[in-house]
Amino acid sequence: MSPILTDEAVVLRKTDYGETSKIVTLYTERGGKISGIIKGGRSEGGKRGRVLDPLNLVQVAYYDKESRDVQTISSADLLEGRRRLREDPLATMYAFAALELTLGSTTERDPNPRLFRGLKKILRLFEERREPPSTTTARYFAFFLGEIGFELPTERCAVCEKPLGAEVGYRSTRGFACRSCVDREGSFAPFPAELFAELVSLKSGNDAADERTFSGRRALRFLEQYMGAHAENYRGLRALEMANDLEQEQ
Ligand SMILES: [Zn+2]
Numbered sequence: 001m002s003p004i005l006t007d008e009a010v011v012l013r014k015t016d017y018g019e020t021s022k023i024v025t026l027y028t029e030r031g032g033k034i035s036g037i038i039k040g041g042r043s044e045g046g047k048r049g050r051v052l053d054p055l056n057l058v059q060v061a062y063y064d065k066e067s068r069d070v071q072t073i074s075s076a077d078l079l080e081g082r083r084r085l086r087e088d089p090l091a092t093m094y095a096f097a098a099l100e101l102t103l104g105s106t107t108e109r110d111p112n113p114r115l116f117r118g119l120k121k122i123l124r125l126f127e128e129r130r131e132p133p134s135t136t137t138a139r140y141f142a143f144f145l146g147e148i149g150f151e152l153p154t155e156r157c158a159v160c161e162k163p164l165g166a167e168v169g170y171r172s173t174r175g176f177a178c179r180s181c182v183d184r185e186g187s188f189a190p191f192p193a194e195l196f197a198e199l200v201s202l203k204s205g206n207d208a209a210d211e212r213t214f215s216g217r218r219a220l221r222f223l224e225q226y227m228g229a230h231a232e233n234y235r236g237l238r239a240l241e242m243a244n245d246l247e248q249e250q
Helices: 047-051 089-104 113-128 133-147 179-185 193-204 217-230 238-249
Strands: 004-017 021-028 032-038 057-063 070-080 168-171 175-178
Touching: 004 089, 004 113, 021 057, 021 113, 032 057, 047 070, 070 113, 089 113, 089 133, 089 238, 113 133, 133 193, 133 217, 133 238, 168 179, 175 179, 193 217, 217 238
Parallel strands: 032 070
Antiparallel strands: 004 021, 004 057, 021 032, 057 070, 168 175
16 A cells, blocks of 8 residues: 555646546655646535635645655645635736746655745735736746746846946856946846836745735746746746737737
């Protein structure tokens, strides 16, 4: 018998499997990303199936068998639904972008409790709606880059390592440089001061109050480019494209 594990998890994805079952991908606190099957998840009036809707925070129990790609989920309880968030299609799409990023750029069974806690916190932020949802996605994106080893350094100059001021230059292969290094080296392009301030504030993890003034969309475009330049397999986020389309319609 394989052991039964109990863990907190964020539901990243849910798909139908066969006539009555569902396969879910979860980001768990202690096990990292795992896939699980809920047998009969659709036949019981879908109740258990809805507990495992993407964006939810759940407590799951599953039979952990390392040799298998898909674990069997024996129970799932809802800890936090996202009722308020789901009422807003645009915010929901931006939240899905955070899930899609996690789904596409993490490895199965590679636990990162910090990443789990960050994702959990960001989903609460989406639910509270204290800032534009694009800002919340940008905030998560900046955090996520650090967690997968591609931290965007905004504190110190890439050349002289002195603390960066408001005026910086950027070069994709080097990062950000201070004004005097930019003048001396000549290979850094000027970088918009406002965008740099946004990136710094996204990374600071401060209360959302300071960030109400910007939408995060420009920061997201930059972070996507940065991700594309560092993570080989990154092909963009479908949910982000859809959120952009939605936003243009509004
Ligand atoms: Zn410098």
